[in-house]
Amino acid sequence: MYWLLIFIVIICFHVSTSTLTSNSSAGRVKYLPGFQGPLPFYLETGYVGVGENEDVQLFYYFIQSESDPDNDPVMLWLSGGPGCSSISGLLFEIGPIEFGDEHYNGSLPTLVSRPNSWTKMASIIFLDLPVGTGFSYARTARASYSTDNQLCDHAYEFMRKWFESHPEFVSNPFYLGGDSYAGLPVTMITSLISDGNEVGNKPYINLKGYVLGNPLTFPEEDNYAIRFANGMGLISDELYKSLFHTCHGEYRLEYINTSNIECCQNLELYQKCIYGIQRANVLEPYCGDHEQFLFLPTQKLPKEQQYLSTSECRVIDTYELVYYWIPEAMLALHIRKVCIFLVYRIISLLTHATTTQGTVTEWKRCNHNLNYTITVYDVKPYHQKLSMKGYRSLIYSGDHDMIIPHQSTLAWVKDLNYSVIDQWRSWKHNGQIAGYTESYSNMMTFATVKGGGHTAPEYKPEECLVMFKRWISYQPL
Template identity: 45%
Template sequence: MKLWTLHLLALYLLFQSGLSQTVVKSLPGLPGDLPFYLESGYIGVGELEDVQLFYYFVKSERSPKDDPLVLWLTGGPGCSALSGLLYEIGPFTFDYEKSTRDRPILKLNQYSWTKVANIIFLDQPVGTGFSYANSWESYNLNDSVSASDSYEFLRKWLKLHPEFLSNPLYIAGDSYSGVIVPMVTLQVAKGNEAGLKPKMNLEGYLFGNPFTNDDSDINSRVAFAHLKGLISDELYESAGINCNRDYININESNVGCVDDLKVVTECLENIYTANILEPNCMPQAPKSTVVDTWDPSLINQDRSLLLLPTMEAPRAWCRDYNYLCCYIWASERAVQDVLHVREGTFEKWVRCNRSLSYAYTVTEVIDIHKELIKRGYRALIYSGDHDMIVPYVGTLAWIERLNQTISRDWEAWFVDEQVAGFGFDNNLITIVYYAIFLRSNPFHICNRQGSGTHGSRIQAQGMFSDD
């Protein structure tokens, strides 16, 4: 074999191995050098490392060697890590006042969790963001594959970054990652118990508005709507009796239940479910039956960019319009070059990939939570109090099934001497609810910052303390 052929083969194997890490010094749209450490890269997982998972890593701006290490898994499934990084907990976001349709501008995020933690933002499962596979078979996904790939990624990442092995480790995420986060956490725990290397300093896990199971999360939407005054007392009681409080397994021959849920659906169809206080500007997808309306598989229906504002016909501000900026920014070749994204590995960047071939094989993770509690791991669960996608009342319902003793009763917590939410401690589990304070905004083509789970934000301060 000729020497040049050997060189090409070596380059090909290196490319396929996923051993690709780049320190990013600056970003298009953000003036000057980055005031924090940002790394991006690929790590190969699975058989022959066929799956190449892309990640962003930001060091803590406080004390990287001492602060916790967090693996952040955005929900979906199929929503890019950039969604969490840009709109929720990352160190930079969009400056909507200065951005235009052609030129998104970035600014630093004063509420970033990277003020107090090292965070890995992972594009998972494969087919999400910039992650890709070399064979089509690897795109056949389910919950177990997603969790196993994320766990393998973390092991390999820590082998490449051994300086973080002693840092307290937390697995975190939001929305549908409420299924994946505890699965990955348990795999880390069992891996440590089995003596797998590297041993990880696992402390616990945390997530926001986490999807856990259909019974508590989907069914609780009716109770949530009633609590918030979106449906009447009479309709709530009638639907509860006629449907036996089961709004998922609907018998279409049960006329009373079907009729009640039709009215419930009509009451809620123009509500922005991610934050019921905000405008709903997206067109509603036609629903053929009541059963379709309450189908759990539609929990993370992404309607972004179905209808975008124009300068000629501005509409009221909507949170979904903010996502236009990330589509423009992440699709720029200059951005992809800085991040060292591999050309030809994906057709088009999307915030949430709804074309994944994904099987929802795990129906609930209550037993996994119980296993983690037995092992003594800490958990933090936080919920926006106006989120109807995964309502806090459903989260409360499955937490009660854990049968834990309350160690600190319901009480308010404060930010700047103002009540910001409420919460309680349930033995090793801390539950936090937080309020949303709205300001009126002028319309902009790329508008205000999205903030936190399903349109809410919780600050980093105190997230990893012993309080």
């Protein structure tokens, strides 16, 4: 087996010297490990170089609409974090494939078609962003550092170059989408594209609007977790009232005066009440803070309280499957660093180590150790600006998400102060209430997804598909 390791190292040298000379590359993927037969949709993966000297190499998955790709909308999708690979959106939320639901037995995970994919009516580009996320990488140490603003610049440059290499899609309606932390950059990127169109940047991008799920938007968002907890019966009315009066409506730890003993005591009682609650979806078994999309200050628990064992954990039973699948899929996905992973794979086989040993070192679904600086904390002004320009927007929230509660999202939507044109009402699917919605004169639609968590399509895929299909087709929910 050692001779095989040496052979792959030699092959890697030749592959790296040939592939890394190209700053842009793309190729169709017809087969994926774990999926039986050829893919029933068009999948393309590739890299696009952006930034100074194109030292940032962004990796993407592009899936053509399964209906009418010549005319259907094109959407750029970003996952949250920052640092969560767009494979999260592809495999766990809105893409056309997902892992099978059988119990994992140590072999290659099985992939199956997802009947509720948003690619049924839109072409979607799933982009690994910022640099250091997923398979996107930097060619220099300097390029490995980024900020919110650089992320947005990179995304805009990516889209212009992508449309230049895919001119057949440049006239299609274009939307941006994302969830969780992506609520910040998606709004800013939409504004960048709009400004670029106005000054005559080429190619002209046929921008129509944006879609945001459970989006981070403004600093006061986590204050609403207290209100959510009370509304869900997780804390008593008495504690809620006491918290409000003693903390004066501010529950973020960094803004609380430690001399306010009553507030601190009430917050301690609050933390005890919510201990054991899975904040991504309060209805699900508690799995600790492992692989959460977003960590908010008031929601952190002591280390010794971060994990509880459970036999029904979405994190363990679903998310971790991707770590077993990725090493087998990288050749098919045209990953440039595939040789590094192959070496780790062989070493793990030689040493009888687990298959995730090397992959965790090189690839993480959510990389929370990025060289990344948060520079923007409030994008409400961007929403206001885009509203004034008449862009459409769909803002939706799983109503059982405690990470970014739907009350906080509705609060900033209301704060934009546009008149209501379709008052608060239920929206239905198959004769059942699927959530509640309200629409405004700025062409913004807010919707809750009943029973959804963080993020909603993971928990209610069929309902979210119906919601998206109606909205993208200009129909009322």
